[in-house]
Amino acid sequence: MYERKTLPNLHCGLDLIGEVLYGKWKIRLLWFINEGHLRPSELQRQIPDASRRVLNIQLKELEEHELITKKIYPVVPPKAEYRLTEFGQTLIPVISALGNWGDENEDRLRSVILKRLKSKS
């Protein structure tokens, strides 16, 4: 596994939340788990652009940060379920705030993002 060479900043609230939410798919994982998509395969279907591997890794990190719990059922074929912890649930309103702002400004955002991309290519 990759080992960090520099320590993260943990000064203020923004540093701290950044440390647990920074990861390409983490916010979406929390969101979909909250929506009731609990099993890894469901989450992968909800987020088809992510590789299976990275979702596992990011789920593990969310678990280590105590935002979700994982329950493994000893059955065959295997079954696992993730759920938000109480702590993780307190993040949902914050994630909603992010998503709502994005939704409310959808057209404008898409426009500026694409404009920038084109100017670089």
Place this chain on the structure above:
Amino acid sequence: MYERKTLPNLHCGLDLIGEVLYGKWKIRLLWFINEGHLRPSELQRQIPDASRRVLNIQLKELEEHELITKKIYPVVPPKAEYRLTEFGQTLIPVISALGNWGDENEDRLRSVILKRLKSKS
């Protein structure tokens, strides 16, 4: 300059806001500009852990995404000021929500983050 090889996802609001806020220092830049630290040198002092270079690059991206504007004064020594656009101002409540959650859970966050770091080293 680096040229993207894969396109970003722009499906939902979370994708879109992620695209404009994803960057190690962007949220803090918006925050400090909103607090009145308008000049590049002030921003660098507020965020001493960031390299000068990266702040410039991320400021440029924020500008291209129309969240901030830049005004250059043709004086010597040089002077420049950034300000939030109206669009950028609408992000402040969202950033506050992030920061507040981080502040409210400061102890717990620091604890789980450090615990995880130690277990990896």
Place this chain on the structure above:
DNA sequence: TCCTATAGGGATAAATTTCTCCCCTATTGT
């Protein structure tokens, strides 16, 4: 005269994150 502050950019290295490919387990269905 030399150092500092101010703003910025190019080239390149280093760090970090994400992806791809392959492998393992055991059961059910074809």
Place this chain on the structure above:
DNA sequence: ACAATAGGGGAGAAATTTATCCCTATAGGA
């Protein structure tokens, strides 16, 4: 026998982001 499904993990490549180093220019102060 073989594929599909479900969950997971290692190795290494590729992509992306961030950091470092060096250079431009001018004014003012020690």
